[in-house]
Amino acid sequence: MDLLNRALPLLGEGLVVTLFLGLTAFGIGCVAGLALALMRLSSARPLRTLAIAYVSVFRGTPMLVQILLIYFGLPQFGIIIEPIPSAVLALSLNAAGYLSENFRAGIVAVEKGQREAANAIGMSYWQALRRVILPQAVRMAMPSVGNRFIALMKDTSLASVITVVELTRVAERVGSATFRYMEMFMIVAVVYWMVNTVLSLGQESLERRMARAY
Amino acid sequence: MAAPEQERVASAAPRDDCQIRVEGVRKRFGKLEVLKDISLTVRRGEVVVIMGPSGSGKTTLIRCMNFLEEPDEGRVSVCGLEVQCGNEHRGRNRARRIRDIRLRAGMVFQQFNLFPHMTALGNVIEGPMTVRGMSRSQAVTLGERLLARVGLSDKRDEYPSRLSGGQKQRVAIARSLAMEPEVVLFDEPTSALDPELHEEVLQAMRELAREGMTMVVVTHEVRFAREVADRVLFMDGGVILEEAPPREFFSRPKHPRARAFLRLVEHAPAEASEGLTVVPSAVGAAVPLLPPSAGGLA
Numbered sequence: 001m002d003l004l005n006r007a008l009p010l011l012g013e014g015l016v017v018t019l020f021l022g023l024t025a026f027g028i029g030c031v032a033g034l035a036l037a038l039m040r041l042s043s044a045r046p047l048r049t050l051a052i053a054y055v056s057v058f059r060g061t062p063m064l065v066q067i068l069l070i071y072f073g074l075p076q077f078g079i080i081i082e083p084i085p086s087a088v089l090a091l092s093l094n095a096a097g098y099l100s101e102n103f104r105a106g107i108v109a110v111e112k113g114q115r116e117a118a119n120a121i122g123m124s125y126w127q128a129l130r131r132v133i134l135p136q137a138v139r140m141a142m143p144s145v146g147n148r149f150i151a152l153m154k155d156t157s158l159a160s161v162i163t164v165v166e167l168t169r170v171a172e173r174v175g176s177a178t179f180r181y182m183e184m185f186m187i188v189a190v191v192y193w194m195v196n197t198v199l200s201l202g203q204e205s206l207e208r209r210m211a212r213a214y
Numbered sequence: 215m216a217a218p219e220q221e222r223v224a225s226a227a228p229r230d231d232c233q234i235r236v237e238g239v240r241k242r243f244g245k246l247e248v249l250k251d252i253s254l255t256v257r258r259g260e261v262v263v264i265m266g267p268s269g270s271g272k273t274t275l276i277r278c279m280n281f282l283e284e285p286d287e288g289r290v291s292v293c294g295l296e297v298q299c300g301n302e303h304r305g306r307n308r309a310r311r312i313r314d315i316r317l318r319a320g321m322v323f324q325q326f327n328l329f330p331h332m333t334a335l336g337n338v339i340e341g342p343m344t345v346r347g348m349s350r351s352q353a354v355t356l357g358e359r360l361l362a363r364v365g366l367s368d369k370r371d372e373y374p375s376r377l378s379g380g381q382k383q384r385v386a387i388a389r390s391l392a393m394e395p396e397v398v399l400f401d402e403p404t405s406a407l408d409p410e411l412h413e414e415v416l417q418a419m420r421e422l423a424r425e426g427m428t429m430v431v432v433t434h435e436v437r438f439a440r441e442v443a444d445r446v447l448f449m450d451g452g453v454i455l456e457e458a459p460p461r462e463f464f465s466r467p468k469h470p471r472a473r474a475f476l477r478l479v480e481h482a483p484a485e486a487s488e489g490l491t492v493v494p495s496a497v498g499a500a501v502p503l504l505p506p507s508a509g510g511l512a
């Protein structure tokens with residue numbers, strides 16, 4: 001327990017960084033993912049092709065490689081990004097690829113008649129999207145988007161390889177200073193598990209609420 | 215992302231007598247030519263019923279009138295707003311004109327297409343608020359009046375999933391009326407309903423016709439057509455084969471295909487006109503009769 005006491009402040013800081021990475025990347029990933037989904041479904045071929053290529057690249061390569069590319073690769077071109085922004089960027093870009101597929105599935109699942117009814121009362125593309133399509137699409141995409149959020153929380157541990165002091169890095173540091181790796185990684189695993197348990201409980205109650213609404 | 219567009223007040227249309235003019239419209243889906251050089255006009259206040267066998271192009275035709283379907287060729291004009299069809303005419307101005315047409319031509323769908331995430335009232339006030347830029351309180355006043363008109367005041371806070379088919383379709387009618395259209399297009403508004411629910415929807419439509427609304431109605435409801443229509447158009451294979459006042463069309467159809475079709479419709483077991491002529495009072499009593507426009511439920 002001595003160890004736990006000594007590690008606690010560091011763990012707290014690590015947790016804050018982990019949550020920051022996860023939440024920020026999820027937020028950016030949702031916005032970018034939605035834009036990608038709309039591009040993918042647009043009638044303009046160049047936009048569609050771009051979206052397809054993007055998703056293919058970011059889902060088809062390891063996240064770790066993406067992080068390393070941004071942090072260690074880009075400086076070769078004179079682009080130097082700090083560790084935390086690098087991690088946020090990599091996580092967001094990656095999440096956007098996956099989330100765009102979730103959103104697309106949701107949008108496609110909305111009945112065709114919904115858009116027609118919206119257009120028939122004179123709504124524009126954006127009005128129909130905002131008022132009619134997205135509220136239904138998001139509901140349908142909710143379970144897969146929630147799962148992606150949880151996966152993203154775990155992916156934040158990859159940021160440790162580019163010196164971001166998040167939970168995993170804290171465990172590594174304290175472990176190497178005290179040679180108590182086993183305990184430290186166990187503690188950190190429990191923290192991740194607790195965070196994700198809270199997230200899945202939140203997801204469940206949100207889904208229940210949404211199922212009830214109509 | 216782009217900001218939601220501001221509502222554009224549609225420019226005043228010339229008030230001529232002709233509400234809808236379709237000229238030389240053609241439409242194909244791949245190899246199938248669904249509309250073959252269709253022309254027709256609908257005058258102000260007229261109720262035109264379109265009948266014809268399945269696949270004859272009725273839905274496609276009516277959807278061409280508000281550009282849910284884009285004709286390949288021809289011209290469509292609604293309330294004086296003319297749109298030239300065909301790819302070479304696409305452009306910004308044209309898209310705006312199509313929106314203006316949609317503001318004036320309401321549509322009621324076979325499958326209702328109510329917004330499931332909005333209440334009955336929410337469905338009705340959505341267009342006025344989002345598209346016409348009406349304030350919420352104004353829209354609610356309008357929406358409540360329209361729901362009362364279709365006899366659904368008590369369902370205002372109900373979601374569509376908790377409404378019967380007939381109630382859904384009446385909400386859909388109220389929703390299209392909330393845009394204060396000059397024309398309403400109906401695509402088989404009762405076909406997705408159980409026979410006993412037809413009458414409440416037809417009743418709402420009769421009321422609308424009585425108030426002088428210009429209506430184009432695709433339907434197989436013979437009794438409705440007889441009572442309400444000014445003209446019946448009979449379509450088959452993408453052309454209008456016959457056009458006549460209902461009295462004439464139903465008693466002396468000229469075209470052999472129209473005769474064959476009428477025999478089928480009039481003897482179909484689920485055909486409402488049969489059942490309804492037998493027990494009109496029983497059905498009528500079960501249905502909230504529509505009060506004249508301003509009235510609410512008793």
Ligand SMILES: Nc1ncnc2c1ncn2[C@@H]1O[C@H](COP(=O)(O)OP(=O)(O)OP(=O)(O)O)[C@@H](O)[C@H]1O
Nearest residue numbers: 243244246248266267268269270271272273274275
């Ligand atoms: N989006 C589409 N893509 C391809 N073919 C279509 C499409 N919409 C309609 N069709 C075809 O066009 C023809 C006419 O269809 P339409 O829906 O206009 O007929 P309808 O007269 O309304 O028939 P019903 O009484 O069954 O509703 C049919 O053969 C149909 O299969």
Ligand SMILES: [Mg+2]
Nearest residue numbers: 272273274402
């Ligand atoms: Mg049809």
